Amino acid sequence: MIKCLNLCVDYTHDKNKSIAALNNLSFDIRDSEFIGVIGPNGSGKSTLAFCVAGLQPLTSGTIEIDGRDIHDLIKTSEIRDVIGIVFQNPDDQLLTNMVEHEIAFALENRSVPKDEMVKRVDEIMHRFQIADLKGQSPNQLSGGQKQKLALASVMIANPKYLILDEPTSFLDMPDRRMILRQLRVEFQERAHEGFSIIFITQFPREAAACSRIIVLDNGQIAADDTPENLFTTQQTLFNSIGVEVPIEYQIKKAVPGIQVPANIFDYSINNPA
């Protein structure tokens, strides 16, 4: 479990003026949870991701990961074993010149024996259905393939927690679905080990795939509930902070009595796409 308590992060911009990116924010990430985080641009989503991944110092507040203070984990570098992060732009994290080297990178750094490394790289390339990309340079891949590769390179280290910072915002619909599908596979495969996903997205529609959604606004939690409850009861909140409610929920509310067929846009974890 990750316990975030009273997180504050201030960015100093102009002289004498600082902006609170996170403002006294507290919440827990339980084991085996698939959490979506949504909110308008500038609401603190990425800052929260970086804090929990140990990449952004806190102005104040504490983060406890499985009972240990995040600073201890950072000092010993253990945090990199516990938490994996995928950035918005895969170009920010792909750094080798061959797909299989990219995936092996995390294992090389952990001195995994060659035989085991080759086996695990093969395994994950099959799980991610990217075996055919072997030998290619990450630079030649499409945006969707790059993001899938970035995800595979993080998942090979078996992190207990996976943080994704808007991994789909540069992708088109088919690629967004592909990434979502892969996340479902990963979650189902490893949820019994306590594996949790914190999925930050600018598309509320995608967050509907999660079991729980946290809505951020101005560095604070504006709502924390199941997708169904949020999109049904919190439309006024969504409108006021400028986040789009998935259109079928808008219709259901605006036209009482209308039957909207279920599952037309279903990304949910249990729907085998």
Add this chain to the structure above:
Amino acid sequence: MIIQLIIPLSGTVDIRNYMQIDLKNIHFAYPVRPDIPVLSGLSCTINQGELIGVIGKTGSGKSTFLQLCTGFLFPNSGKIRIDGTEMTKAKDWSTVRRKLGFVFQFPEKQLFEESVFADVAFGISKYIDEKDEIKRRGHAALEEMGLPPEEFAERSPHHLSSGEQRRVALAGIIVLEPEMLFLDEPTIGLDQKGASEVESIITRFHRNGKTVCVVSHNLDFIVRIAERILVIAGRTIKFDGTKNLLFSNNGLLQSFELEKPEIVALCEAIAEQQKINIQGIYTIGELIDSLTRAMNSQKTRV
């Protein structure tokens, strides 16, 4: 010179500013991969006053198409004419350059001045000397973008929200008063608020009789604003027609590997379930109106 008169849906066309881009049998490959053409045998005409949506899969050549239309790239073969004049060299383009506004993907990454006003004025100060005139037009452009100059002109562009930054970048193009505006993924990365602000800027520009050609993979955005759709697939334009024609034809969409816009998919699903006819609806507001009417008439019948 042949001038084809197009009546815009609204606004007026100033005939003196009339502009038409005509692409004939264009072939293009990037120098790094000369053996793999990105576009091949592509032809189309862009007329004054149109709002064209360009769609297609990632990597289909949409951005390349925009850059060919505006002279940022030169075709390996084929002809590009603007108002009948053939564009062959960079020099030909320089005479029409000011009339063609181009907004790159993530244009805010090109903001570099210390103040919003300085950034907006950067391009236009290459054409105009009078400081007062630059100021007048710069402020007018900021106003137009919903960024009141008294509040924004002196702020650093780097400390604005991403939606505001994008609008500053747009102001830097609009201030040049282009006749045609080309935009590459103008809503990418923006939240709903930012995206709808950009959307209304584009529709406003078009309503003044100007031409807009926009590339996007956000199909719901495209169907809301554009009437004419170009689908780029298999290295050329595979479809050139109205959105009604394209999005009511499942076979066509599948052959281009395009998904339906959410609004279209929702309309179809509801129409089937409620046994009502709802077609040609592209905004949530229209759908709500249409369904409310349908529900009321059902009640009356009962």
